[in-house]
Amino acid sequence: MSRITDEVLGHAQDNDGIEEYDNPLPTWWLGLFAVTIVWGVAYGVNYHFVAGDSQLSRYRAEMAAAAERWPVSEPGGLVYDDETLAEGEKIFETTCVSCHMAKGRGGPIGPSLVDAIWIHGAEPEQIRTTITEGVPEKGMPTWGNILGPAKVAQVAAYVVKLHEASGAGVDGASVDGASVDGASVDGAAPDGAAPDGAAGVDGADAAVDGGGEPLEPLAAGQQVFEQYCVPCHLADLTGATGPNLVDDEWLHGGELEQIVKTVTNGVPGKAMIAWGPILGDEKIKLVSEYVHHKANP
Ligand code: HEC
Ligand code: HEC
Numbered sequence: 447m448s449r450i451t452d453e454v455l456g457h458a459q460d461n462d463g464i465e466e467y468d469n470p471l472p473t474w475w476l477g478l479f480a481v482t483i484v485w486g487v488a489y490g491v492n493y494h495f496v497a498g499d500s501q502l503s504r505y506r507a508e509m510a511a512a513a514e515r516w517p518v519s520e521p522g523g524l525v526y527d528d529e530t531l532a533e534g535e536k537i538f539e540t541t542c543v544s545c546h547m548a549k550g551r552g553g554p555i556g557p558s559l560v561d562a563i564w565i566h567g568a569e570p571e572q573i574r575t576t577i578t579e580g581v582p583e584k585g586m587p588t589w590g591n592i593l594g595p596a597k598v599a600q601v602a603a604y605v606v607k608l609h610e611a612s613g614a615g616v617d618g619a620s621v622d623g624a625s626v627d628g629a630s631v632d633g634a635a636p637d638g639a640a641p642d643g644a645a646g647v648d649g650a651d652a653a654v655d656g657g658g659e660p661l662e663p664l665a666a667g668q669q670v671f672e673q674y675c676v677p678c679h680l681a682d683l684t685g686a687t688g689p690n691l692v693d694d695e696w697l698h699g700g701e702l703e704q705i706v707k708t709v710t711n712g713v714p715g716k717a718m719i720a721w722g723p724i725l726g727d728e729k730i731k732l733v734s735e736y737v738h739h740k741a742n743p
Contacts, residue, residue: 450468451467451468451469452467453467453468454466454467455467455468523570523571523574524570524574524599524602524603524606525599525603526603526606526607530599530600530603531600531603531604531607533597533600534600534601534602534603534604534605535604537593537597537600537604538550538601538604538605538608540677540687541589541593541601541677541678541687541717542556542601543677544674544675544676544677544678545585545586546558546559549608550605550608550609554724555585555674555724556585556586559605559608559609560609560611560612560614561612561614562614562615564616566581568609568616570603570606573602573606574598574599574602577589577590577598577601577602577605578590578595578598582714582719585719585720585723585724586719587716587717587718587719588715589601589717591715592715592716592717663732664739666732667732667733667734667735667736667737667739668736670725670729670733670736671736671737674721674724674725674733675688675733678717678718679691683737683740683741687717688717688718691740691741692740692741694741697713698713700738702734702735702738705734705737705738706734709722709730709733709734709737710722710730721733
């Protein structure tokens with residue numbers, strides 16, 4: 447039975463003269479319409495109740511991905527991801543080993559950072575503060591204005607992890623307890639040598655004494671330089687954290703007596719600490735002569 451498709455329905459007088467045929471929509475169109483309805487219902491059910499792929503869950507997933515990419519600070523306001531720790535290690539190895547030695551095991555100037563004793567507090571926030579503010583009167587430079595807060599945070603995170611990895615723990619009680627000899631707590635050498643006065647620094651003494659056979663003054667000066675100054679000024683004196691000492695440009699004067707003065711008193715606010723109390727006059731003189739000699743070959 448086929449429809450009559452070319453006959454008007456004849457209600458023009460009810461509809462302002464508009465005529466109409468009785469032509470249904472094409473089947474393919476109606477089919478599409480039905481499909482969209484089924485699709486809409488299925489999609490809605492799936493979106494809200496099945497797939498867990500709603501706006502909210504997507505938002506949560508993106509926040510989780512962001513948290514992974516830009517980690518939120520852990521306690522102490524420090525970040526401990528691989529990148530930060532690698533940067534921190536780099537800073538430590540170029541800037542801190544001169545006094546704290548490799549892996550922070552401590553040396554004649556800077557105390558061990560991997561033992562159970564913390565002079566200025568073991569909390570990450572305290573460690574960051576110690577590094578930022580330094581302990582200028584004890585020879586720990588004020589790193590905050592030298593490195594800036596971002597690098598301080600990186601190297602502080604590295605120190606925290608270094609200490610954790612050492613398994614030393616934190617021996618709060620022994621800081622003022624009898625088990626620790628006073629010298630170590632005062633930031634002296636781990637072997638108990640006094641930090642002030644040349645006599646306490648065994649390494650440098652050996653350098654000067656040369657095991658009985660007295661060294662030429664320049665060789666003795668070089669040994670002092672290699673023991674204390676190389677991490678910042680490099681073995682060829684061309685400078686890293688500290689400036690180049692052999693380029694004819696002097697910030698504080700290149701005359702021997704001015705070098706002696708700079709080395710003795712240091713440069714306040716800079717990584718160049720006052721070496722006078724650490725090395726004593728004799729070694730200051732030797733190392734300054736060595737620097738002066740290298741600068742004026
Ligand atoms: C020029 C020598 C020197 C350099 C370089 C140096 N330090 Fe120190 N540091 C010291 C001395 C000395 C002390 C001990 C201060 C005291 O006795 O109060 C110290 C103490 C510390 C402490 C506190 C240890 C404690 O027991 O509480 C931390 C942490 C520290 N240094 C980290 C660093 C970091 C990180 C760097 C590199 C950015 C650095 N230091 C570079 C000399 C140095
Ligand atoms: C922790 C890093 C560090 C160590 C270790 C260090 N210095 Fe320096 N030194 C510096 C910095 C930084 C300066 C530049 C200070 C400034 O900006 O005025 C400097 C400056 C100097 C200057 C003055 C340079 C000039 O242009 O006037 C001399 C000389 C010097 N150091 C010698 C030494 C000697 C000798 C030692 C070893 C006993 C030593 N330094 C150890 C960081 C260091």
